[in-house]
Amino acid sequence: MTFQITPHSNSFTSPEATVSRYDDFIQELIRLHPQGVVQIIYQVLKHSSTMKLSEKLHQVDKLKRWLDSFRPLPLTVLAKLKKLYDVKFTYNSNAIEGNTLTQSETALVLETGITIGGKTLREHLEVIGHKDAIDYIETLTQLEEIGEWEIKQIHNLILRSIAPQEAGCYRQLDVKAAGTEYVYPPHYLLNDLMGEFILWLNSVEAKELHPLEYAAQAHLRFVSIHPFRDGNGRTERLLMNLLLLGAGYPIVVISNQVRKAYIDALVDAQQDSDISQLLNLILDSAQSSLIDTLQILATASDSRGRGAPFYEEMLAFLQSNRDSRPW
Numbered sequence: 001m002t003f004q005i006t007p008h009s010n011s012f013t014s015p016e017a018t019v020s021r022y023d024d025f026i027q028e029l030i031r032l033h034p035q036g037v038v039q040i041i042y043q044v045l046k047h048s049s050t051m052k053l054s055e056k057l058h059q060v061d062k063l064k065r066w067l068d069s070f071r072p073l074p075l076t077v078l079a080k081l082k083k084l085y086d087v088k089f090t091y092n093s094n095a096i097e098g099n100t101l102t103q104s105e106t107a108l109v110l111e112t113g114i115t116i117g118g119k120t121l122r123e124h125l126e127v128i129g130h131k132d133a134i135d136y137i138e139t140l141t142q143l144e145e146i147g148e149w150e151i152k153q154i155h156n157l158i159l160r161s162i163a164p165q166e167a168g169c170y171r172q173l174d175v176k177a178a179g180t181e182y183v184y185p186p187h188y189l190l191n192d193l194m195g196e197f198i199l200w201l202n203s204v205e206a207k208e209l210h211p212l213e214y215a216a217q218a219h220l221r222f223v224s225i226h227p228f229r230d231g232n233g234r235t236e237r238l239l240m241n242l243l244l245l246g247a248g249y250p251i252v253v254i255s256n257q258v259r260k261a262y263i264d265a266l267v268d269a270q271q272d273s274d275i276s277q278l279l280n281l282i283l284d285s286a287q288s289s290l291i292d293t294l295q296i297l298a299t300a301s302d303s304r305g306r307g308a309p310f311y312e313e314m315l316a317f318l319q320s321n322r323d324s325r326p327w
Contacts, residue, residue: 018304018306018307022303022305022311023304024311024315025315032318037294037298038292038295041063043317044313044317045062045063053279056283056287057210057212059287060286060290063290064248066290066294066307066313067248067294069306069310070297071306074300074302074303075302077300081293081296084292085134085250086110086131087106087110088103088251088253089251089253090106090110090134091103091256092255093233093234093238093253094123094234096254099127100119101116101119105119110127110131126162128161129157129160130234130238132157133154133157133158133238134238136153136154136157137239137245138245140242141242141245142246143246145202146198146201146202146239146242147198150242151235152169153168154242155231156168158231158238159228159230166228166230169228170190170191171226171228171229172187172229173229174186177267177270182267182270184224184225184226185225185226193225200221206218211244212249212279212283213279215243216240216278216279218236218239218243219236219237219282220269222239223236223266223270240282244286250289250293252282252289253285254282261277265277265280265281266278298310298314
């Protein structure tokens with residue numbers, strides 16, 4: 001998994017001091033058990049479910065800075081993250097589209113190649129195709145410009161074993177959004193609309209947006225064009241993550257548990273041109289992925305000597321809490 005975009009910065013902390021902070025943090029975790037890294041991070045952030053978008057964005061930026069302080073990420077951690085997100089991203093993205101394989105079944109298909117009784121061949125092929133598409137976008141993170149060819153390749157990998165005649169090809173008929181009155185553009189405009197989308201995607205205007213707003217805008221613009229007959233959602237969630245990986249974020253997984261809120265956010269954005277609900281959902285998903293990644297990094301033995309800003313803030317918080325006790 002490609003996380004190695006933004007360089008780390010521990011320039012003001014000696015390697016010996018950073019190793020000591022790692023060791024001190026592990027000792028604190030032992031003392032606080034069963035409280036773990038995730039709970040401590042949320043306490044440091046003072047996270048609340050009623051936060052404004054700007055406050056959430058500030059917290060995500062802080063989490064991203066902590067992640068960057070561990071760079072270059074240890075190879076052992078990268079391997080673990082790759083395995084985790086191949087399964088988690090594939091399961092949730094497919095489940096949003098109706099695939100009934102569970103997360104554990106998805107892991108079995110990817111890790112052992114076995115088939116799950118009672119599940120369709122298509123569902124198994126969706127898992128394999130999505131994993132292939134993740135591998136592909138991870139090769140593109142250094143690309144300066146993303147074109148229609150790359151987007152068609154993502155779609156091709158998703159559908160080539162399921163509907164080879166449609167894989168990587170724009171739809172040849174008109175479609176309407178299921179359950180809403182939103183009508184997608186006619187098929188004969190797709191070439192022009194996708195050309196305009198690509199121009200925007202690679203424009204200075206778009207790339208100057210915050211990476212998460214850029215990803216949200218790209219998501220909305222793409223699904224509103226709906227260039228393929230099937231597989232648009234999975235293609236766009238992969239494209240969104242290609243943009244985020246290129247900006248140094250971990251893979252951001254929109255959970256199947258928020259499927260209704262996700263669809264409602266897209267519908268509202270299409271009808272009212274209000275992207276706030278979609279951005280809010282993507283921010284929540286990014287925060288979750290960043291915290292999951294930091295949880296793995298913070299306790300990995302190979303992280304000794306990295307992540308000084310992260311350990312400093314965690315230890316300062318824990319020390320202040322200990323000092324504030326009345327006994």
